[in-house]
Amino acid sequence: MSILVTGGTGYIGSHTCVDFIEKGKEVIILDNLSNSKAEVVDYIEQITSVRPKFYEIDLLDRDGVKKVFDENDIDTVIHFAGLKAVGESVAKPVEYYHNNITGTLNLLFEMRDHNCFNLVFSSSATVYGKPESVPIREDFPLSTTNPYGTTKLYIERILEDLCIADDRFSVVLLRYFNPIGAHESGLIGDNPNGIPNNLMPYVTRVAKGKLPHLNVFGNDYETHDGTGVRDYIHVLDLASGHFSALKALEKRGVSVYNLGTGNGYSVLDIVNAFERVNGIRIPYQITERRKGDIAECFADASKAERELGWKATRGLDEMCASAWNFEKIH
16 A cells, blocks of 8 residues: 655645655555656655655646656555645735645545545644743644645644544654754755755755855844744654654544654854854844734644654754755755
8 A cells, every 4th residue: 555645846845745755555646746856756765775666747737746646555644634824825925725624635636536535644743822821732722823724724623523433544743843954865855946045954055055145034022032833843853743643643533742852943053153163154134024923833742753653853953954965966
């Protein structure tokens, strides 16, 4: 039986594909390449010596999704595919709702029609909105501060309703925080098309001279240095969390886990660590706050450790060093 990875040539998806293949799973990738590149499949093959089957298909293409299920015996879906930029979602809410929610519905229709009832969903810490305290537990109240986060929350609720209506389904919601870093080979990493929306690929492109400076969105938050604090987790730890989540699919219904380190680092903490580890200065300038952002967000990931046996093990220095290694190679 195969595992379908939607968004499998993307940043988190590609690292998860490598992790699954190295652990003996047969992986099929579906991706529309809107924010990734086809050669990632070549890199996955170089790392693992296994070439996963790849379909360049958009989840909005219902017939295309049906074709993938018709041609393969798929047992489980790891669902990453979706638009993911907070700022862009504020400017383009309709596009985000249509892409993320309609695409997921098309996927669910085809899963049900092809007797595939296991789903691991790539959710987000944005579903916690502006938390009253940190670290954030899975039982905290849910709300959102931007359309991107709202699409994740709506999809979570759709999946919960689906599991109530059809007890054949087993769903794991993985709410994770801010992945950074890259595979130790330097072949795959965070390499978005166009100007990056996430912090680390922007930092590495500044380090390489592709961009003149880093924009820091606000320095007047109630944090230790005024810049936003997030839970940065190495992408390899995050990828292994998806494999650990397969264990939770053994029970029906919905299971929810945070995947994070439990530590909060500010934007300037990341900049300072990157400069120290790699010996490169990162020029930056303070700009206005970005709409939809919050001051502080980091995880209580003890439930994942307790129930799945998963824990993040890589530190900030390794995250910064591997991210720069990837940028140098690419």
